[in-house]
């Protein structure tokens with residue numbers, strides 16, 4: 661996992677993983693927090709208490725921003741289905757988020773597509789599968805193969821063009 665923090669040597673570097681959930685994902689996020697291995701530096705961006713009226717975009721934006729700004733190397737979002745959190749996170753440039761409920765996609769999404777935020781649906785899967793998905797995601801690395809980098813470049817160019825069009829429209 662790429663990323664450096666000033667004053668921290670390579671040996672002491674712990675990849676930072678940002679976590680967020682609304683009320684739909686609150687309990688599962690807590691389970692993940694309790695079980696995540698110590699090799700990761702966990703940044704819990706809430707919800708910090710169960711609030712049935714909270715809204716997933718608030719937590720999805722916080723996690724997405726943490727990843728986009730490199731404050732965290734990876735993000736994990738949990739909502740009821742995982743869908744709303746995923747759609748929201750992908751609105752932040754630099755974020756490549758996906759809802760993965762199978763372990764193949766959870767690692768292949770990183771290896772081929774440089775996915776940096778994993779979304780989970782707490783009303784859809786249980787904690788054991790969620791943990792396996794998280795481990796598959798966190799252990800995976802973006803492939804060095806040229807074709808995947810070429811595809812990522814195309815993806816980033818689309819993002820750039822869309823941002824440019826938006827800024828042209830607002831001027």
Ligand code: RB5
Nearest residue numbers: 684739740741742743744
């Ligand atoms: C909240 O009730 C629920 O709509 C939310 O957690 C999520 O499932 C949205 O995609």
